[in-house]
Amino acid sequence: MSFDFSAAFVYWPELLNGAINSIRIVALAVVIGFVLGMLLAIAHRSGNRLIRGVVHVYVEIFRTTPALLQLMYVYLVLPAVAGINLGPITAAWITLGLNTAAFFSEILKAGFQSVERTQYNAAFVLRLNKVDTFRFVVFPQLIRNIFPPTVALFITVIKYSSLAAGIGALELTRVAQLIAVQSFRLVEILTVVAIIYFVIAYPLAILARAYEARLRRGMY
Amino acid sequence: MDGFLKIAPDIPHIAAGAWITLTLTAVAMTIGIVSGLVLVFVRSSRIPILSQAAVGWIEFFLLTPPLIHIIWAYYVLPIVTGWRLDAITVCAIALSASVGAHMAEVFRAGLQSIPKTQHRAAEVLGLSVIDKYRFIILPQTLRVILAPSTNVLVSLLKDTSLAAVIGLGEILHRAEVAASSNFLFLEILTFVAVLYAALNYPLIVLARKLEERSRQGFVSV
Amino acid sequence: MKEDARKKPFVSLRGVHKRFGDLLVLRGVDLQVAQGEVVVLIGRSGSGKSTLLNCVALLEQIEAGTIEVDGAVVGAGPADETALAPKTRRREVAAEIGMVFQSFNLFPHLTVLQNITLAPRRVRGVSSRNAEILALELLDRVGLREKANEYPVKLSGGQQQRVAIARALAMNPKVMLFDEVTSALDPELVGEVLKVMRQLAEEGMTMLVVTHEMRFAREVADRVIFMDQGVIVEDSAPSRIFTNPSTDEAARFLRVLMDAEAVE
Numbered sequence: 001m002s003f004d005f006s007a008a009f010v011y012w013p014e015l016l017n018g019a020i021n022s023i024r025i026v027a028l029a030v031v032i033g034f035v036l037g038m039l040l041a042i043a044h045r046s047g048n049r050l051i052r053g054v055v056h057v058y059v060e061i062f063r064t065t066p067a068l069l070q071l072m073y074v075y076l077v078l079p080a081v082a083g084i085n086l087g088p089i090t091a092a093w094i095t096l097g098l099n100t101a102a103f104f105s106e107i108l109k110a111g112f113q114s115v116e117r118t119q120y121n122a123a124f125v126l127r128l129n130k131v132d133t134f135r136f137v138v139f140p141q142l143i144r145n146i147f148p149p150t151v152a153l154f155i156t157v158i159k160y161s162s163l164a165a166g167i168g169a170l171e172l173t174r175v176a177q178l179i180a181v182q183s184f185r186l187v188e189i190l191t192v193v194a195i196i197y198f199v200i201a202y203p204l205a206i207l208a209r210a211y212e213a214r215l216r217r218g219m220y
Numbered sequence: 221m222d223g224f225l226k227i228a229p230d231i232p233h234i235a236a237g238a239w240i241t242l243t244l245t246a247v248a249m250t251i252g253i254v255s256g257l258v259l260v261f262v263r264s265s266r267i268p269i270l271s272q273a274a275v276g277w278i279e280f281f282l283l284t285p286p287l288i289h290i291i292w293a294y295y296v297l298p299i300v301t302g303w304r305l306d307a308i309t310v311c312a313i314a315l316s317a318s319v320g321a322h323m324a325e326v327f328r329a330g331l332q333s334i335p336k337t338q339h340r341a342a343e344v345l346g347l348s349v350i351d352k353y354r355f356i357i358l359p360q361t362l363r364v365i366l367a368p369s370t371n372v373l374v375s376l377l378k379d380t381s382l383a384a385v386i387g388l389g390e391i392l393h394r395a396e397v398a399a400s401s402n403f404l405f406l407e408i409l410t411f412v413a414v415l416y417a418a419l420n421y422p423l424i425v426l427a428r429k430l431e432e433r434s435r436q437g438f439v440s441v
Numbered sequence: 442m443k444e445d446a447r448k449k450p451f452v453s454l455r456g457v458h459k460r461f462g463d464l465l466v467l468r469g470v471d472l473q474v475a476q477g478e479v480v481v482l483i484g485r486s487g488s489g490k491s492t493l494l495n496c497v498a499l500l501e502q503i504e505a506g507t508i509e510v511d512g513a514v515v516g517a518g519p520a521d522e523t524a525l526a527p528k529t530r531r532r533e534v535a536a537e538i539g540m541v542f543q544s545f546n547l548f549p550h551l552t553v554l555q556n557i558t559l560a561p562r563r564v565r566g567v568s569s570r571n572a573e574i575l576a577l578e579l580l581d582r583v584g585l586r587e588k589a590n591e592y593p594v595k596l597s598g599g600q601q602q603r604v605a606i607a608r609a610l611a612m613n614p615k616v617m618l619f620d621e622v623t624s625a626l627d628p629e630l631v632g633e634v635l636k637v638m639r640q641l642a643e644e645g646m647t648m649l650v651v652t653h654e655m656r657f658a659r660e661v662a663d664r665v666i667f668m669d670q671g672v673i674v675e676d677s678a679p680s681r682i683f684t685n686p687s688t689d690e691a692a693r694f695l696r697v698l699m700d701a702e703a704v705e
Contacts, residue, residue: 060417063374063424064417064420064421064424065413065417065420066378066379066392066416067378068392069381069409069412069413072392072396072405073405076405080403080405081406119548121546122547124499125498125538126609127536127564127612128559128560129564132563132564136548136551136559140550141549144550155282159283159284162285163287165287166287166384166385173291176291186296187295187296190288190295190296191296194284194288194292197288198280198283201283202279205283
């Protein structure tokens with residue numbers, strides 16, 4: 001059995017193109033996910049029961065169903081039902097964005113709850129107003145609390161961008177599949193692609209780990 | 221609305237795919253838990269090569285897409301090992317490896333969360349290492365890892381749908397096949413969504429309950 | 442004139458009732474505290490002492506009665522809402538009330554100095570520079586100047602609590618509320634906090650203190666108040682209440698505590 005990794009170099013334009021599409025999907029999904037997730041988290045704190053219920057249902061739908069199913073739904077059902085025809089890549093980042101928003105809103109919800117009630121009491125007796133309390137007391141702690149799970153979510157988005165392959169988007173995984181079959185260099189191509197994904201996600205993992213180490217050393 | 225009635229004949233076949241989904245989930249989770257334990261053990265080894273290898277393996281499966289694992293296993297394993305593997309075996313192997321890495325992290329975080337004082341208290345009482353873990357450390361760790369483990373299980377159940385990409389006849393694949401002939405995507409995919417939600421919801425509720433109980437600090441084990 | 446000022450109560454609670462769900466925690470509390478008085482509140486858990494402090498600090502709304510501080514009605518039940526002072530006056534007076542908590546409640550993401558300067562800067566508009574000068578002075582008073590740039594996580598419980606006191610003092614309060622501020626501390630750290638509180642008392646601060654530290658109560662308090670089941674049962678000078686309490690409930694409570702302290 002001989003391995004010929006030169007195949008990866010021969011096909012580098014296609015792989016690069018696939019990687020760029022993957023990055024596009026991730027970037028757009030992350031932006032939508034974080035912004036929408038914040039809105040959902042705010043809506044969840046609303047006094048209105050209907051709004052809270054809608055947010056709850058939204059989050060549950062995206063949490064209990066597979067992302068691939070969600071992707072297929074957006075890609076295949078929207079055209080049939082609403083006449084909206086999205087290309088596979090667009091469908092991918094929209095779906096992933098909606099999905100990420102659901103998970104991010106849960107992270108924010110937990111983050112809010114982790115800022116202790118007693119912090120609010122202390123700010124209150126110091127007579128800080130609501131805006132200042134949020135800005136100087138709650139928000140800084142919230143950001144520090146949500147950092148690790150948010151990085152983990154980011155990594156998840158990178159991993160699940162590969163699902164777009166399932167609806168035919170020419171992102172990295174799909175390109176890899178096609179080239180691998182065409183060139184018969186299955187082992188080499190797929191291994192190289194796995195390494196590419198790893199290399200993209202690794203810096204984030206390091207970041208999260210460095211942050212955890214800082215916390216443990218007592219720096220806040 | 222009538223579309224939902226039209227898919228009625230497809231429903232039994234699609235729903236039957238749940239057997240494969242659940243079997244795959246159960247197998248991968250079981251093997252995953254075992255390999256997770258092994259990995260955590262090897263990771264804590266004093267031999268650098270072993271612990272680094274364990275770390276590398278865990279990192280790799282944690283940071284790369286499950287779909288790649290499945291595709292890689294499907295195309296590459298037969299070549300490299302010369303075995304003839306069917307789709308479900310390939311998926312079981314790929315998902316087990318992934319779950320193993322995730323569980324290794326869950327176990328590691330769980331063990332780390334037990335305060336050093338518990339270890340010291342056990343040592344001061346003269347307990348052997350095995351007894352210390354058996355009676356003091358592991359029971360407490362069990363309480364801590366229940367919630368994250370349930371999350372891993374839910375993710376696994378959802379990831380079994382990736383097997384559709386290589387043609388395994390689990391729920392999503394069967395739905396795809398049915399929909400490709402009658403084009404009733406809305407109805408069929410909605411049904412599938414409900415099916416997954418039904419399978420997952422009890423697990424998620426369980427996970428939340430466990431999270432709350434672990435915060436209260438009491439679980440009868 | 443001075444006599445009158447001293448006679449007029451600085452803090453005045455009349456008929457205060459407070460309910461939590463079905464539970465009536467304060468059942469008609471009447472209390473007057475003059476300026477410069479140090480009043481210690483003792484009683485079992487559930488007797489309502491902490492709730493009383495929280496109501497004076499305006500952390501809780503009361504169901505009936507009035508709470509008056511520095512001549513302004515700052516808290517009132519729904520029936521007496523019209524008696525409330527105008528909002529601006531209430532806000533002024535609220536800033537005259539300082540509080541220190543059992544769990545310190547320092548802001549973990551800010552340094553000691555930042556913890557102390559935050560409120561003066563944001564609420565009173567004090568400049569950063571002046572706020573810092575003020576903060577360092579206060580840290581001197583509580584004996585922690587060298588910790589100014591440390592984060593709370595690096596400080597011991599006693600040190601954190603002293604910072605909490607300095608933080609409250611930075612707002613220039615006229616009355617200070619202390620809610621079991623030494624209960625969460627290791628015994629050897631209690632002394633340093635009580636020392637600061639004693640200093641404050643000697644400087645003439647009006648203080649309302651909930652505590653289990655009987656020695657402190659005996660030596661520093663002007664009055665000791667025993668609460669039971671949401672009402673004030675006894676209100677005497679420490680010299681009297683510890684030697685010859687006039688009520689059975691107080692006697693029973695104190696006997697247990699005295700025995701415990703005798704063992705120490």
